Amino acid sequence: xxxxxxxxxxxxxxxxxxxxxxxxxxxxxxxxxxxxxxxxxxxxxxxxxxxxxxxxxxxxxxxxxxxxxxxxxxxxxxxxxxxxxxxxxxxxxxxxxxxxxxxxxxxxxxxxxxxxxxxxxxxxxxxxxxxxxxxxxxxxxxxxxxxxxxxxxxxxxxxxx
Amino acid sequence: xxxxxxxxxxxxxxxxxxxxxxxxxxxxxxxxxxxxxxxxxxxxxxxxxxxxxxxxxxxxxxxxxxxxxxxxxxxxxxxxxxxxxxxxxxxxxxxxxxxxxxxxxxxxxxxxxxxxxxxxxxxxxxxxxxxxxxxxxxxxxxxxxxxxxxxxxxxxxxxxxxxxxxxxxxxxxxxxxxxxxxxxxxxxxxxxxxxxxxxxxxxxxxxxxxxxxxxxxxxxxxxxxxxxxxxxxxxxxxxxxxxxxxxxxxxxxxxxxxxxxxxxxxxxxxxxxxxxxxxxxxxxxxxxxxxxxxxxxxxxxxxxxxxxxxxxxxxxxxxxxxxxxxxxxxxxxxxxxxxxxxxxxxxxxxxxxxxxxxxxxxxxxxxxxxxxxxxxxxxxxxxxxxxxxxxxxxxxxxxxxxxxxxxxxxxxxxxxxxxxxxxxxxxxxxxxxxxxxxxxxxxxxxxxxxx
Numbered sequence: 001x002x003x004x005x006x007x008x009x010x011x012x013x014x015x016x017x018x019x020x021x022x023x024x025x026x027x028x029x030x031x032x033x034x035x036x037x038x039x040x041x042x043x044x045x046x047x048x049x050x051x052x053x054x055x056x057x058x059x060x061x062x063x064x065x066x067x068x069x070x071x072x073x074x075x076x077x078x079x080x081x082x083x084x085x086x087x088x089x090x091x092x093x094x095x096x097x098x099x100x101x102x103x104x105x106x107x108x109x110x111x112x113x114x115x116x117x118x119x120x121x122x123x124x125x126x127x128x129x130x131x132x133x134x135x136x137x138x139x140x141x142x143x144x145x146x147x148x149x150x151x152x153x154x155x156x157x158x159x160x161x
Numbered sequence: 162x163x164x165x166x167x168x169x170x171x172x173x174x175x176x177x178x179x180x181x182x183x184x185x186x187x188x189x190x191x192x193x194x195x196x197x198x199x200x201x202x203x204x205x206x207x208x209x210x211x212x213x214x215x216x217x218x219x220x221x222x223x224x225x226x227x228x229x230x231x232x233x234x235x236x237x238x239x240x241x242x243x244x245x246x247x248x249x250x251x252x253x254x255x256x257x258x259x260x261x262x263x264x265x266x267x268x269x270x271x272x273x274x275x276x277x278x279x280x281x282x283x284x285x286x287x288x289x290x291x292x293x294x295x296x297x298x299x300x301x302x303x304x305x306x307x308x309x310x311x312x313x314x315x316x317x318x319x320x321x322x323x324x325x326x327x328x329x330x331x332x333x334x335x336x337x338x339x340x341x342x343x344x345x346x347x348x349x350x351x352x353x354x355x356x357x358x359x360x361x362x363x364x365x366x367x368x369x370x371x372x373x374x375x376x377x378x379x380x381x382x383x384x385x386x387x388x389x390x391x392x393x394x395x396x397x398x399x400x401x402x403x404x405x406x407x408x409x410x411x412x413x414x415x416x417x418x419x420x421x422x423x424x425x426x427x428x429x430x431x432x433x434x435x436x437x438x439x440x441x442x443x444x445x446x447x448x449x450x451x452x453x454x455x456x457x458x459x460x461x462x463x464x465x466x467x468x469x470x471x472x473x474x475x476x477x478x479x480x481x482x483x484x485x486x487x488x489x490x491x492x493x494x495x496x497x498x499x500x501x502x503x504x505x506x507x508x509x510x511x512x513x514x515x516x517x518x519x520x521x522x523x524x525x526x527x528x529x530x531x532x533x534x535x536x537x538x539x540x541x542x543x544x545x546x547x548x549x550x551x552x553x554x555x556x557x558x559x560x561x562x563x564x565x566x567x568x569x570x571x572x573x574x575x576x577x578x579x580x581x582x583x584x585x586x587x588x589x590x591x592x593x594x595x596x597x598x599x600x601x602x603x604x605x606x607x608x609x610x611x612x
Contacts, residue, residue, distance in 0.1 A: 035335060039286075039317070039320060039321070040334075095303065098303045099302075099303060099313070102303070102306040102310060103306065103313060
């Protein structure tokens, strides 16, 4: 399972992705930080069967709301696109799926976690609601990672045990 | 005057050209910048045309003041996510000039290779994802990918190679961290570059294929009498150093840049407009580089240009997509040569002493000339700086092109729908690969008819 955290840590709540990667590392789970453009996503997920993507999102919901989208074989990316109130990226996550599907480079199983952002102010840091949502998501994902069998078929010890 | 969204059919009588047509192209915010286009047409004549750049000024020149000169290399890299290395190079060269530093020839070679990586990723992105869909009548690259899958896969692989070169040399793809005043913090071993060779050989062939593909695109018949401006080096295709030359005989040292070029503020744009003193707008970028330096292209690139029927001066800006493909060939061919010749320098960075002085440098970013000037005090702090990016130099030229191109479209087809005029205007803007071009792919259009 590959976890890709997208966003810019210097741009307020757009730092939700990178903050989630930091929190995951504290919980001994690996995640990769990406700027979030389609090209870096396509490159990162090549050859992976299951991918989890974490990014800030704007749909008009309350800040910190966690949105979850399941994308199978890049098929139903429209449901994710439809929820986007606005996108400041030209080639972002939705485009990565569309392009990946066309070029046969799309993970069979993908889950996008969108954390509702409040502000994208430069140097603004995370708003409290987003910070809370990030911590919660990271511990859920860390448990999921720990429950995965490793290459030897052994389940990793979950945190605290 | 009433405002009609684009989905509403324009009134049948009078036809759009009989009254005035106002085209308003509004952007959605993008990281690289915002651009908007306003055009007001009446009876086939333009009454008003403005390429608006409402992005707030970023004030880099001001906040560089008081910083250590060495920091300029990393600070200015943040100006652009697509061509950060160009900014690093113009800054490093300008400061090296102020301090009288001469760099190791192998450091120079590595910088050139680094620059080739940036050209590859930037040109591949623009040719396939931003510009080609315009010519083929697709809404965007995704629509294009459905019909041109192998070509889009080729584009992705080319772009990835450019990024890989950036990562191998700079530690990461965006805003690389290895370059510094005097050289590099760390240089690669010869074996670090070897894995790039096979992929570059593939890319050289793929770039030639790219050129063969784009030469067949339909090009509007539109020629302009530009003054082309680029760097010129006695025996290299211009990239990292040289004199500033033009098609009208300008031939100056980079230190004389500001004596000849002037930045002007215009009301509708927060990006300054550069002009040649007493001559007006000029053209920088691939077309200028090719027209002024094509004889210095290495053999494969030169042959590709010949095969594509490119003869200097190429004065049709739409054909810049072919020139960009030829430069893609050049960047791959040059990278292979540089890797073959590379031997790690004895020291990654030259020894130097800070001193008071002023240094200017010009390098060739993928989009054209990038000028930096720094005045530094005796402790090595920046007293003043000036940065003239390629897009600011082309902005007035883009407007001048639109002033001539739009009436031509209308004279060819008086009943061309507003949507078509808008699309062709955007295509003309994208000839210059401005940093706002990504944004102009996602535009909302508002049309106002004036009876």
